[in-house]
Amino acid sequence: MAEKEQKENHGGxxxxxxxxxxxxxxxxxxxxWSNIFRGAITLKEKVDxxxxxxxxxxxxxxxPCFDVNxxxxxxxYYFEKAKYPAPPVMPDVGNPCHRIKFRxxxxxxxxxxxxxxxxxxxxxxxxxxxxxxxxxxxxxxxEYLRIKYGANIPPGGAVLSLQETAxxxxxxxxxxxxxxxxxxxxxxxxxxxxxxxxRLPAHMVNVTTGYMPVDKLLELARANNxxxxxxxxxxxxxxxxxxxxxxxxxxxDVSVQIPVNLRRxxxxxxxxxxxxxxxxxxxxxxxEYTFEEILKHISLYLRFINNEKTLNSMMxxxxxxxxxxxxxxxxxxxxxxxxxxxFGLTAEKTxxxxxxxxxxxxxxxxxxxxxxxxxxMPSPGKLNGARVGxxxxxxxxxxxFANIYTDSRIEREFFTFLVKKxxxxxxxxxxxxxPENFKNNPYAFNPQITK
Amino acid sequence: xxxxxxxGVELDSSTKICALCSTPVINPNIKTTEPAxxxxxxKYMIPPKVRRRYAAFxxxxxxxxxxxxxxxxxLLVPRGGKWSIFVVASSxxxxxxxxxxxxxxxxxxxxxxxxxxxxxxxxxxxxYAIYRQEGWFTGLVFxxxxxxxxxxxxxxxxxxxxxxxxxxxxxxxxxxAVYSLYADFFISRFYEAERPLGVxxxxxxxxxxxxxxxxxxxRNKRFRAWLTRKFFV
Numbered sequence: 290m291a292e293k294e295q296k297e298n299h300g301g302x303x304x305x306x307x308x309x310x311x312x313x314x315x316x317x318x319x320x321x322w323s324n325i326f327r328g329a330i331t332l333k334e335k336v337d338x339x340x341x342x343x344x345x346x347x348x349x350x351x352x353p354c355f356d357v358n359x360x361x362x363x364x365x366y367y368f369e370k371a372k373y374p375a376p377p378v379m380p381d382v383g384n385p386c387h388r389i390k391f392r393x394x395x396x397x398x399x400x401x402x403x404x405x406x407x408x409x410x411x412x413x414x415x416x417x418x419x420x421x422x423x424x425x426x427x428x429x430x431x432e433y434l435r436i437k438y439g440a441n442i443p444p445g446g447a448v449l450s451l452q453e454t455a456x457x458x459x460x461x462x463x464x465x466x467x468x469x470x471x472x473x474x475x476x477x478x479x480x481x482x483x484x485x486x487x488r489l490p491a492h493m494v495n496v497t498t499g500y501m502p503v504d505k506l507l508e509l510a511r512a513n514n515x516x517x518x519x520x521x522x523x524x525x526x527x528x529x530x531x532x533x534x535x536x537x538x539x540x541x542d543v544s545v546q547i548p549v550n551l552r553r554x555x556x557x558x559x560x561x562x563x564x565x566x567x568x569x570x571x572x573x574x575x576x577e578y579t580f581e582e583i584l585k586h587i588s589l590y591l592r593f594i595n596n597e598k599t600l601n602s603m604m605x606x607x608x609x610x611x612x613x614x615x616x617x618x619x620x621x622x623x624x625x626x627x628x629x630x631x632f633g634l635t636a637e638k639t640x641x642x643x644x645x646x647x648x649x650x651x652x653x654x655x656x657x658x659x660x661x662x663x664x665x666m667p668s669p670g671k672l673n674g675a676r677v678g679x680x681x682x683x684x685x686x687x688x689x690f691a692n693i694y695t696d697s698r699i700e701r702e703f704f705t706f707l708v709k710k711x712x713x714x715x716x717x718x719x720x721x722x723x724p725e726n727f728k729n730n731p732y733a734f735n736p737q738i739t740k
Numbered sequence: 741x742x743x744x745x746x747x748g749v750e751l752d753s754s755t756k757i758c759a760l761c762s763t764p765v766i767n768p769n770i771k772t773t774e775p776a777x778x779x780x781x782x783k784y785m786i787p788p789k790v791r792r793r794y795a796a797f798x799x800x801x802x803x804x805x806x807x808x809x810x811x812x813x814x815l816l817v818p819r820g821g822k823w824s825i826f827v828v829a830s831s832x833x834x835x836x837x838x839x840x841x842x843x844x845x846x847x848x849x850x851x852x853x854x855x856x857x858x859x860x861x862x863x864x865x866x867x868y869a870i871y872r873q874e875g876w877f878t879g880l881v882f883x884x885x886x887x888x889x890x891x892x893x894x895x896x897x898x899x900x901x902x903x904x905x906x907x908x909x910x911x912x913x914x915x916x917a918v919y920s921l922y923a924d925f926f927i928s929r930f931y932e933a934e935r936p937l938g939v940x941x942x943x944x945x946x947x948x949x950x951x952x953x954x955x956x957x958x959r960n961k962r963f964r965a966w967l968t969r970k971f972f973v
Contacts, residue, residue, distance in 0.1 A: 320787075380781065380783065381780065381781055382781065382783055382784055382785045383780045383781055383782055383783055383784045384784045384785060384786075385780075387785050387786075387787065388787060390787065404780070404781055405777045492784075492785075492786050492787060493784075496780065497759055497760070498779075499749070539970070697759065697760050697761070697762075700759075700760055701747060701760035701761055704747065704749055704760060705747045705748065705749070705760070708747065708748040708749060709748075713750060714749045714750065715741075715749065715750035715751070715752070716744075716749045716750065716751055716752065716755075716758070716759055716760060717752050717759075717779040718755075718759030718779065718780075719779065719780035720759045
């Protein structure tokens, strides 16, 4: 098998091709933006950085697909075994998910941070998706707790066993294995509405997390015949629909992008990318929409489209580009330019907002007593101001906004909507910690970490 | 713990204003002398700007190599004529237009425009010096470039203040009309045409029609608001 060849000592070095989704992300990189998402676990006690470093050194060999540096080939980017044993464990920063440069951070494509009781890991999306990231973070946290407190945490759920080594199925490009449809899904590329406003300076992002109890949220969603993802997506769409109505302009479609974990449909164990995005949209020109109508539209659409055949045809359409002999023979700089232009012209222009729900992060009960919450923060968009990441652990659900605009209206309406429905929400944000003069020009300071 | 009186959300104990609605948090029941830990530190990772000057320096060094090679080859094998002059002139033009601005610490538009105009004149002068023909450089090329320079410089100076899009449109069409008449005059004079102005009259007339339209838009607020809504991007 091609993947098996990659695992073997090929010329004395372990290397991997980028998976189908990962191939796009290096081309999207700019000087001020990268597609980086963050997972963070908040514990009940303060984090010890020395112990975290030790845990990282023990856990990283279990994830060889993360223990890599990205290299530039003539036709494609590829991963190679990292030169250094592990990336540095760093104090957290006030602007998460800032852009990554491939030579920084000892060449690693993920960053490990700590702050007070929180362990956070930021991943470059070419490496993995939210699910793969959660496995790494939970395994790292479990090992940290074992070293720090001598906790007896067995492997299970999102905590992988360090006694095992990664097998070929964990390192495979599952897109290549499962994309087998004879039909390629067509993409609708009509541009949609975006709520714009005053942007923050480059490298800055407003992060707002709302914590709420899962059982109450689930009860509310089920009372409306919807899942939590559908309900929250409906709130997001409803807010944007109302904002556009107020603007008294030509009404464009309002769409919400919802990534879906393909491991729930296909029998894949991969630790790398294996997810696709659905885009649900409404056309306000068809008439006045109530929240209930939007919720019904989203629920029915997702249930209609979320099946193995549709997902397979979407994967096949993506793989077709990669398998196209003309595309394959193009040198990397040309591919890179094509991806950058295509991404700049389309990408977020066909999405009003995004919500990615990791779902319940399952960890052993022995670990749960040390953990308070799990936060999933999506990458800040280049155009979208409302990108929401959600995850739950135990009974705590956390929805996190990454917003590149100064206006907090979307976050405010989102969380107050839930409060009005009887869901208690606790807010945590980095907005207060951004100094006033920083908001206009962060380069006014020494362009490194301040203080 | 505190709650926002406006949104109703629970707030972190370190919060002084609500992150959602900026309402100040005042809770007289909270009596603590120690500041509560903040959710995010006030330290930021701001990556350094791209080292444009270094990149421009590198590009300059790389560009020098083919130029030096071409000059050496031309000197050693002079049979083909002085072809290396064209290579050097083209590289010099490219360097002055693309890489010189990257070497400057601060972008100065008038200096860059002047440098570009001079570079273009020199580039064309190289061809004029080699293929000496009757005064086409001083009689035609130089006035055209000079005229374009004056118009662009005027636009840059005028655009230094924030201007309304309607006024910008009017000025752009006015510049096109004036320059087309100016250029046509010099071209006709050089080629000793019967009529001093030809196709430029058509261009100028079209531009004047558009100017009149935009003047109407400027004065009629309702029509202008309708246009803004219709063509909102």
